[in-house]
Amino acid sequence: MHADLILHSGTVLSVDPAFSTSSAVAVRGDRIVAVGDDRDVRDLAGPGTRTVDLAGGTVLPGLNDSHLHLQWWGLARSQVDLSAAGSLDEARELVRRHAAAQPEGAWVRGRGWHERVLAGDDPLGPTAAMFDDVCGGRPMVLEHFSAHGALLNTLGLHQAGITSATAAPPGGEVVHDPATGEPTGVLKEAALQLLDGVLPTPTATQRQAAVVDAIGELNRRGITSVTDPIVTPEMLRDYVTLRREGRLSARLTTLLHWTWPSVQTPIAVLEEAMRYVGSTTGLGDDLLRIGGCKLIADGVAALGTAWMSAPYHHEGTCGSLVTEGADDAERVAALHALVRLLHRHRFQVQVHATGDRACDTAVEALVAALTDDPWPDARHVLIHANLPSAASVEAMARHGILANVNALVKWQAAAGLVGVITEEQWHRMMPARSMADAGVVVCDASDAPITDPDWRLALQMLVTRVPRGGDGPCGPAERLTREQAIRAWTANPAWQDHAETDKGTVEPGKVADLCVLAEDLMSVPDEDLHAVTPVMTVLGGRVVHEG
Structure with a gap:
């Protein structure tokens, strides 16, 4: 059978384990059917095949922003x-x-x-x-x-x-x-x-329109998959409506959450949710699925609310966990109980942790749950993973706990943390290379609307570690290779999604989720990665952006 779409005369980055490259790719229906040299792939062309000359450009897997608050970003774009x-x-x-x-x-x-x-x-x-x-x-x-x-x-x-x-x-x-x-x-x-109840709330129609517009913008940037890390019941209903109406042009993984805007999830609330939720990780289809649940361990260093082992220079306090409890011991016990409950119900647990004590405590809670109740395919996640200790990084690798980091947040906020945390912490924050080299699967994501979801600038930050306004790298030892950085936006998030057999690489049999760039991505200088040009985005064989 002939292909529906052939892209040739460029560089196809498979992002497979060998990071192999070729010059052409063919698509039939919603799947990739061939990857190879121009001659072999173009032999699949027929009368109805669309053939695109890449002219030296790049094809890579559709980008996966694995921590992006989709509805929030859609609504925030009007603010x-x-x-x-x-x-x-x-x-x-x-x-x-x-x-x-x-x-x-x-x-x-x-x-x-x-x-x-x-x-x-x-x-x-x-x-x-x-x-x-x-x-x-x-x-x-x-x-x-x-x-x-x-x-x-x-x-x-x-x-x-x-x-x-x-x-x-x-x-x-x-x-x-x-x-x-x-x-x-x-x-x-x-x-x-x-x-709550003070600010005006948008209607369902307004919320859904904001989501559709936001996905359209993501498509223009080459993004085909998103994980929304805080999805309330109301938001999930909106997403189900959009899926039913055929208005989703990106694959959406959701992390369920029941208490926002409170960062604290009481154990009684979570127990009640587990009695009635009736689902686990993996419920859904190829466009909309439940990925797991999110917990919040602490706040952020900029506000003095991340839980640190030493006092902030500007406040003299250490922050704390935001879980229930009158003291640190009770709050640690509460976090363990929340993680254990979700793990027992077979939800992938993703825990926001930014301070060094919060990171280590979250890892300890995840490891305890995995040890007491083995679930080899849990793939729990440490979100942000700003300052885990070397022992925690080793434990993450040993137990298959992923890290989901945010290079764009570091790029945007690094200057504001000078003098708030120690110089050593400022350089080490977001130790992506240490984690990757230890065997931790590292994903990178925008955390939009915290930042603008520009994966190109994120790649640049991952490989240079030069923040906004900086004249040198912030923690040069933690720079990723370009290959590692590309994996953090493609294959690794597919693993986080439990979807590595369907997406995340350009290989025959995988869904045809593709991003086409005008440039040769592997030849662009590090400092120019933010300016590469997406010219086509393909979702399941369907062109959702071109121009």
Whole structure:
């Protein structure tokens, strides 16, 4: 039988175990049917075959953003983005312009701010008053770049009913001015749930349209698979609707979650969910499936909420786990209980952990569950994996625990952590090479909307470790090879998805999920990887982007 599509005269990166290359690939239906040299593959052409001359470009597996908050990113694209603001004045001007375009009385929504940009070294940090005069009499909430905090203006605090007497929920903090006792406007971690019922909620139609638009943009970037790491029941219903209506143009793996916006998952809530959820890892089909569940161990270093073994330089505290408990021992026991429960119900467990103590504790909990109740194919995941000890890395490799890191977050946030953590930690943070060399399967992902989901810049950061504004590498010993970096966005996420037999490589029999670049990806200088050009994206043999 003839092929439907042939791509030839380029470099086809199979990303198979040998990282073999060829010059052509043929597709029939939704599958790859041949990979080889131009002559052999072009022999499969028939009257109805579309033949594309790559002209020296590259074919690689469709990119897999294995930690991207899809619906959140879709909705955030209509908000003001402060991630590129270099000063408070720039941030205020961006907010002013955005606010002026909103209806009277509407909330001004935004995201992406950094403490150092807004407040410099002021120990009080950002305050509500910084934006009061640029919002045009409108309430405002700006999400922290990490999504683990928010800044409200004075009217926003008023509408949320947050005062000097407001107590934070367990696992959260309402920041108060120590001189006056009044709230500064900053909410951290579980305190974000104080905004429940306060902020307007988009309709199902609006949410679903935002998802479709977001996937279309991902297709334009060469992305064909996504893992959404926090999927609430409402979000899952939206995704099922889109799947049923044939509106998904990317493969979507979901991690179930029941308590967001609280970062704390009480054991009683999870026990109740397990009684009724009626599924395990793997339920679904090739476009929409349940991958597992997400737990959150701690916060983020930028807010002083990651659990560290030594105090932060700027706060004098160590952060903590955000699980239930009155002290560290109780919180550690709670994390173990949550992991054990999900593992027993055969859910892949993915644990957010950023501080060194949180990383080691999360690994200990995962190893304990795997030891007490062996499940060889669990493929549990340490999310972020910023500062695991050498012993934890060895344990991860021995027990098949993956690391899902975020080069784009390091690229974006590294400068803001100078002086917050030690210099050694600053360089070692995200030890991708140490983990890969130890035998840990390392995936990299954008964590959008925390960053813009640009896998090209992520590859550049993985191989150079030069952050935004930096004049040299941050932890040069942790640079990946180009091959390792490409695997972190293709074959390794397919392994995380338990889908390595279907996707992640360009091999006969695999689904025809392909990204075509105008350039030879293996010849582009490291510092230019961010500028390579996706010209075609194929999902299951169907062209979903071209141009």
